[in-house]
Amino acid sequence: MQVILQWLGTLPGAAGQGLVWGLMAIGLYITYKVLDLADLTVDGSICTGAAVCAVLLTSGVNIWLAMLCALLAGMLAGLVTGWLHTVFGIPAILAGILTQLMLWSVNLLVMSGSAIVPITRLKYADKVLITSGDTDIYRTIVILAVFVSVIVAALYWFFGTDFGASLRATGNNPEMSRAQGINTNLTKVFGLSLSNGIVALAGALLAQQQGAAEINMGRGAIVIGLAAIIIGEALCPRLVTNFAIRLLCVAGGAIIYWFVFQTVVFLGLPSELLKMLSALVVACFLGIPYVKKTYFSKKKKTEVKRHA
């Protein structure tokens, strides 16, 4: 009984974590699902958002302004990846890796060379939006839920507009999009920029939640984001094509990810193994559709016929 109560006690914290990472995963969804690009910039831009927010906040800037700057910094990072990809023809995945590496230096510069910029709770408790404290956890959850809802609503509107639809078309079928007069380079750059802006915003929230910006905080972020997307897609009934609901499912996926994560930690798995576990889980889920299709498909012949 005691154990179960203890375990339940870890869940609100996990929900808080999950919502922040849910926001990050929603940003990633734009590149990974909508544009069909694997963008590794996010590992850097989440930290950029955290660093910009923490540095500005600790030098006396208003939290809202600090978060806006974090968002813009993330968008700039996405813009660089977009340029490398479209203007210089570097494959998206490599362009992302290059920007990520650049961001490592940028992030250190932003943090004036130190690996960590603390946002001490005693000093900044009334200046931050959310805190790292357990006592405020329900308040934190509500604020984060509002954040996620607002971003989802904004994205739902955006992807319903002419320009938003051209982004979706680009990810779906670039040849067709160009034939219909869509500048696919522009839509890709914009999508990457938007995505990294949201990821950096999540980074800014993460810094407040953890009570610090830290140079390594983005490592493996894409894997957590992908895990959230995959769980979210599994959550979402296939028939639901509503974009807003799909995005909310992704946020739900992130929360489930952190529930599982907390539970595994609670059960005593050494924390060194956690990243290994995340990566393996994502690898499994990414691999399952292929394995199913390649090794267990009886309908192979009819499939071929249908596409002929």
Add this chain to the structure above:
Amino acid sequence: MLEIKNICKTFNAGTVNEKCVFDGLSLKLEEGDFVTVIGGNGAGKSTMLNIVSGAYTPDEGSISIDGVDVTRLPEYKRAKYIGRVFQDPRMGTATDMWVEENLAVADRRGMRRGLRWSITNKDRARYKQVLSTLGLGLEDRLSTKMGLLSGGQRQAVTLLMAAMKKPKLLLLDEHTAALDPKTAAKVLEITDKLISENKLTALMVTHNMRDAITHGNRLIMMHGGRIILDIRGEEKKKLTVEALLEQFSKTSGSEFASDRALLS
């Protein structure tokens, strides 16, 4: 309407795989021309369409549409003047988007795509109306994912999308080749209807000689990157497949080398 002047195009220049497809290709289409294009394997039919659409840029020569030089214009900017339907039914539409969303994307061709809500009820009613002209029952499936439609239905919708903004030029690249004969006939019928109703200028590549003869007002035959036959008007109406094959071997000095064309 369309003027192709002295186009040269070499692929893989400077390598062992160097292949010169065109060495001075020229073609002029008048307004309202519906030209069918036939030719053997590797004659350059698709490459010509891809150069006109901007998918490839020519090494030399120029392309102008309705007096506007588009040679250096990127593909997406040329789309303002050109409607296209591809051979592969999956190529012409966004498979994960709804039918109405696909139509809306085509409906904004040549316009600025801003932050206006993409599909209003007024648009929806209009899309319903144009879809009903196909006679395929698609007007009731506006919110079906494009990928769930059959190949023929998709080609029909792609045709609508291509013709929607009344392009100055319609490019059809073997757009019935992947369909079964009955569906192909239906799609061709829709093609004819759209072209005549909208008075479009069109260039249709086909491997089916009979289709090339029965459709359009002008027929060109390509071989080795050149136009070796150009038949129009009354003369075209009298053409037969046999006469065409004979003409081909006479002018090109070789047998017509396209299994698909001969079998269909």
